[in-house]
Amino acid sequence: MSRERAEFADVGRTHRIPLSTLAAASAVLVTLALVLVFFVAPNDADQGFSQRIFYFHVSIAITAYACFGLGAWKALMHLWKRDPRADLESYVAIHQGVIFGILVLVTGSIWAKISWGHWWLWSEDQLVLFLVLFLFYAAYFMLRFSVDPGPQRENFSAVYALFGVVLIPVSFMAIRLAKQAIHPVVFTRHGPNFGGWILVAYVVSQIAVLVLAYTLYRVELAGKLVDVRLRRLREATA
Amino acid sequence: MSTAEKYVTAAYCAIFALVLVYVVIIALKVQRLERDVDALEERVAERDEEQEREAAAVVG
Numbered sequence A: 001m002s003r004e005r006a007e008f009a010d011v012g013r014t015h016r017i018p019l020s021t022l023a024a025a026s027a028v029l030v031t032l033a034l035v036l037v038f039f040v041a042p043n044d045a046d047q048g049f050s051q052r053i054f055y056f057h058v059s060i061a062i063t064a065y066a067c068f069g070l071g072a073w074k075a076l077m078h079l080w081k082r083d084p085r086a087d088l089e090s091y092v093a094i095h096q097g098v099i100f101g102i103l104v105l106v107t108g109s110i111w112a113k114i115s116w117g118h119w120w121l122w123s124e125d126q127l128v129l130f131l132v133l134f135l136f137y138a139a140y141f142m143l144r145f146s147v148d149p150g151p152q153r154e155n156f157s158a159v160y161a162l163f164g165v166v167l168i169p170v171s172f173m174a175i176r177l178a179k180q181a182i183h184p185v186v187f188t189r190h191g192p193n194f195g196g197w198i199l200v201a202y203v204v205s206q207i208a209v210l211v212l213a214y215t216l217y218r219v220e221l222a223g224k225l226v227d228v229r230l231r232r233l234r235e236a237t238a
Numbered sequence B: 001m002s003t004a005e006k007y008v009t010a011a012y013c014a015i016f017a018l019v020l021v022y023v024v025i026i027a028l029k030v031q032r033l034e035r036d037v038d039a040l041e042e043r044v045a046e047r048d049e050e051q052e053r054e055a056a057a058v059v060g
Helices: A003-009 A019-040 A049-081 A084-115 A125-145 A151-164 A167-177 A196-237 B003-059
Strands: none
Touching: A019 A049, A019 A196, A049 A084, A049 A125, A049 A151, A049 A167, A049 A196, A049 B003, A084 A125, A084 A151, A084 A196, A084 B003, A125 A151, A125 A167, A196 B003
C-alpha cells in the first residue's frame, strides 16, 4: 500500500475520542451552557438582557480563530511532511472557521443593533478586521476549487492558509490597540472583565462551542476521508 | 417580550438554524456516500458474475 493510500485508509487513525462520545458531550455542554446563560447568569448592570448574546458571540469568535489557527497548523504540517491527510484536515478546519465566522458576524450585528442602534459600523476596527479575516478565508475556497485536485492544489491552499494566520492576532488585538472604540473589551491584561456566574456561564459556553466545533470538524473530516477512499475504490474497480 | 429579548432570541435562533443547516448538508452528503457505496457494490457484483461466466466458458 502506497504512503498516500495508507494516510486515508484508517478514518479514525489518530482520534482517541469516539465521535458518538463527542456528539453526546456537545449536546450536554450546549444544553448546560444555555441553562446557565438564560436561567442562572444575572442581567448585566450596563447592557441588561441583551448582554446574554455575549456568551455565545465571544465563544464562537474565539472558536473561529481556533479553527483558522488549526487550519494554518495543518497547512504547515502538510508543507513540512507532504501529508495529503493534513491538507484535508486544514481544509475542513478552515471550512469550520468560515461557518463559525458567519455566526460571529450575524450575532455581532444583532448585538450591535441593540447596543449601538446600527447593524454594522465601518468605523470599528474590530468589526472590519474580523470581516477582512473572514473574507480572506472565504476566498480560500475560490483558490482551492480553481485548481485541479493534486499536489499543486494542496500546496497553493496550504500557503494561502498560512498567510491568513497573520490576520488572527491583528484581529484579536485590534480592539486593545484602538484608542477609541465602542466595541466592549472582554479580556484585558489583568484577565476577564467579569466574575461570578457570568464567568462560569461564559467558561461553560466557551467549552461547549469548542467541543461542538470539534465534533462538527470530526464529522466533516470523516465524510471527506470516506469520499477519498470511495474515489480510490471507484478507480480501482473501473 | 421586550425588544432586547426579541433580539437575543433572534441571535440564538440564528446560531441554531445555521448549525441545523450544516447538519442537513452533512446528512445529504452521507446519503450521497451511501448511494456511491451501493453503486460500487453493484459494480463489484457485476464484475464477479462476469468473471464467473468467463471461468465457466473456459472450463466448458
